[in-house]
Amino acid sequence: MSTVQPGNGMDGAGGSSGSMVRRILLGSQLRRLREARGVTREAAGYSIRASESKISRMELGRVSFKARDVEDLLTLYGVTDEAERDALLSLVREANVAGWWHSYGDVLPGWFQTYVGLEGAASLIRSYEVQFVHGLLQTEDYVHAVVVRGQPDASPSEVERRVALRLERQKLLVAERAPDFHVVLDEAALHRPYGDGTVMRGQLRHLIEISERPNVTLQIMPFRFGGHAGESGAFTLLRFPESDLPDVVYLEQLSSALYLDKREDVSQYEQAMHRLHEDSLSPKESRGLLAKILQRA
Incomplete structure (x- = not known):
């Protein structure tokens, strides 16, 4: 059974921060990049001085993201195109916006x-x-x-x-x-x-x-x-x-x-x-x- 346990979201009072969605999207994209590169969660965790479980929580959108961690993971996954990196890093900022x-x-x-x-x-x-x-x-x-x-x-x-x-x-x-x-x-x-x-x-x-x-x-x-x-x-x-x-x-x-x-x-x-x-x-x-x-x- 797969579970999603993220932590922020669109403003229920009518705003549109969408941080919950951004967090899940960013996590799922990082998971796809890691799997495409054949990198284990353990190796990914080591590259950002974290545990395998931390990578799992990030990929499920259960924790907030640090730009430095995402930058290091993108490098590990071979993402060198600046436009692609910038797009994913912009999700980091949006994903960390607190909801109402x-x-x-x-x-x-x-x-x-x-x-x-x-x-x-x-x-x-x-x-x-x-x-x-x-x-x-x-x-x-x-x-x-x-x-x-x-x-x-x-x-x-x-x-x-x-x-x-x-x-x-x-x-x-x-x-x-x-x-x-x-x-x-x-x-x-x-x-x-x-x-x-x-x-x-x-x-x-x-x-x-x-x-x-x-x-x-x-x-x-x-x-x-x-x-x-x-x-x-x-x-x-x-x-x-x-x-x-x-x-x-x-x-x-x-x-x-x-x-x-x-x-x-x-x-x-x-x-x-x-x-x-x-x-x-x-x-x-x-x-x-x-x-x-x-x-x-």
Whole structure:
């Protein structure tokens, strides 16, 4: 299983630093150059006074890059053309730009910083959720209820910071270059209460409204369908505008996450997502179900 674990990204509030993407691209290009030259990771690490594992982390985009290290690696890999070297070294500068979410480092675990960066850099986000409404579609009151439920020992100030972070992420959907967002919600997420009835009614109304946005497609997997392709749990597929960057599958765990980019892994999740799209209610039918649930709430 191949994993991608980079560390920066495009500004989720509408900026375009793209540092997450640059870091992954630079790492993958360095890996291709090394393999083409027949250089081992151990030898590459030795050339920059580092370990084999450091080279592995660089090639996966998991660490920041030093211009001197990249220069030495390019020399080792036989890259002498100045234009090619300059292009790759310019990626070093762009890859090390901090994203907006770094100011929330006190409430944002490192493994989720990776996701926020990838989410902000994606051109297409496809997601299946079963436990609760997707974070990009949550109202402020619903977010607050989710945070309090999930972090019962958090101070009021920490709760507010976590709420503010999620609301900042949501600006992505109304940005000038907003991604296409296709989400399938299990019907269970619409009946599981977070907060009181007022909170849930507000959340349902918000889902109806935001599902009308041209870049948002919302479908519901109804109870009546029975077993379905999302049986393994929630997951997200991310696609990027850069052709050199593979699709990534995001799988969240209790205290960490997996980022899969190996073609055969991604393909299985794409097939599952396709079946979810086929078997779920259409967007229009989904709005109708939301309206019915709202009437009963």
